[in-house]
Amino acid sequence: MQKNITIYSEKLAELKSIYATRELKNLPENIINFSSNDYLSLNADADLRKEFLSNNRIEEICFSSTSSRLLTGNHKSYILLEEELCSLYKREAALVFNSGYHLNVGILPSVTEKGDLIISDKLIHASIIDGIRLCKCEHYRYEHNNYNQLEELLKENRNKFNNIFIVTESIFSMDGDVTDLQILVNLKNKYGCFLYVDEAHAFGVRGTNGLGCCEEQNVIKDIDFIVATFGKALASVGAFVICSKLFKDYFVNFTRTLIYTTALPPLNLEWTRFLLSKLHVFNNLRTDLMSISNYMKSELNTKEGSHIIPYLIGDNKKLIEISKKLISNGFYVLPIRYPTVPKGQERFRFSMCSKHKTEEVKTMVGLLKRLEGI
Numbered sequence: 001m002q003k004n005i006t007i008y009s010e011k012l013a014e015l016k017s018i019y020a021t022r023e024l025k026n027l028p029e030n031i032i033n034f035s036s037n038d039y040l041s042l043n044a045d046a047d048l049r050k051e052f053l054s055n056n057r058i059e060e061i062c063f064s065s066t067s068s069r070l071l072t073g074n075h076k077s078y079i080l081l082e083e084e085l086c087s088l089y090k091r092e093a094a095l096v097f098n099s100g101y102h103l104n105v106g107i108l109p110s111v112t113e114k115g116d117l118i119i120s121d122k123l124i125h126a127s128i129i130d131g132i133r134l135c136k137c138e139h140y141r142y143e144h145n146n147y148n149q150l151e152e153l154l155k156e157n158r159n160k161f162n163n164i165f166i167v168t169e170s171i172f173s174m175d176g177d178v179t180d181l182q183i184l185v186n187l188k189n190k191y192g193c194f195l196y197v198d199e200a201h202a203f204g205v206r207g208t209n210g211l212g213c214c215e216e217q218n219v220i221k222d223i224d225f226i227v228a229t230f231g232k233a234l235a236s237v238g239a240f241v242i243c244s245k246l247f248k249d250y251f252v253n254f255t256r257t258l259i260y261t262t263a264l265p266p267l268n269l270e271w272t273r274f275l276l277s278k279l280h281v282f283n284n285l286r287t288d289l290m291s292i293s294n295y296m297k298s299e300l301n302t303k304e305g306s307h308i309i310p311y312l313i314g315d316n317k318k319l320i321e322i323s324k325k326l327i328s329n330g331f332y333v334l335p336i337r338y339p340t341v342p343k344g345q346e347r348f349r350f351s352m353c354s355k356h357k358t359e360e361v362k363t364m365v366g367l368l369k370r371l372e373g374i
């Protein structure tokens with residue numbers, strides 16, 4: 001038997017034929033970026049970096065942890081960061097993971113068993129889907145944000161399963177729309193289920209202290225697993241889950257993506273702590289983000305989304321052509337194609353940042369409309 005490499009080139013050719021090839025691109029310099037998750041423009045803030053580096057003990061901080069958290073990698077910065085998260089959320093436990101991907105791939109497979117059921121929104125992120133694929137339990141999906149259908153599924157199935165986990169995002173990564181968490185809390189209480197909410201795109205951006213939609217909608221204490229990443233609005237790396245002490249202990253013992261990986265470098269944890277300590281004072285940035293997002297929506301003539309604004313083109317080829325022209329004119333707007341979004345819903349996903357200017361938005365949208373032929 002010979003190894004078969006043609007199947008790989010054929011698969012790539014197939015992607016090419018539908019204009020769906022992915023590439024690792026380099027961000028051009030001096031370009032206005034409408035595709036990043038630097039929602040509060042913290043990553044772009046050189047003064048913050050300077051302030052952090054001026055800490056006179058910075059040289060004592062290691063650049064690697066060289067070990068899993070379960071061995072010698074559980075640096076003091078982890079303990080402090082988790083204590084700080086607990087006091088911000090006023091909850092009893094927080095657990096930091098290497099990334100949102102690690103967290104989402106690890107938690108659900110560790111906490112579910114055969115005989116359990118996961119019911120998720122149809123549009124949850126790939127990292128949660130990958131976690132669910134590793135679960136031994138059943139998985140049903142409801143139409144995006146269709147709470148009536150979710151209730152029907154709960155009514156029909158509550159007595160057929162042991163534990164049921166409702167899984168959603170609070171601001172959806174590709175559609176930017178906001179979930180009504182109070183409805184989900186009511187449903188999880190009524191049917192005796194667990195609620196898992198991924199706040200990846202809301203943490204830092206929503207709520208008076210930037211804690212996310214759970215803070216904004218006043219349901220922090222009611223959600224079993226509040227999940228968020230430090231890699232987007234907080235401009236760092238890593239992720240965390242807010243949960244009960246029981247579940248923290250459980251994850252430390254059973255969640256493989258926490259146990260079998262080298263812990264984050266203390267330097268990154270300290271940068272996260274530095275930014276987290278300022279999260280509540282970034283309200284002006286949250287307000288700027290909200291107003292520039294509203295301006296963008298009015299220019300695009302859409303009511304959809306939040307600081308993430310979807311703009312459907314629905315055709316990979318046209319999407320790529322427009323994207324190339326926007327980029328060559330100084331606006332970094334990447335195409336979001338199938339299979340990241342369903343077929344026919346290929347789109348631009350405008351990611352707004354607090355530092356975007358109205359003139360930049362106006363010029364970009366004018367150009368977009370001309371390219372679209374509107």
Ligand SMILES: Cc1ncc(COP(=O)(O)O)c(C=O)c1O
Pocket residue numbers: 099100101102104125127169173198200201229230231238239
């Ligand atoms: C909803 C959601 N959850 C989780 C992740 C993964 O987080 P991380 O980038 O920290 O791995 C992302 C994006 O990357 C996301 O959009």
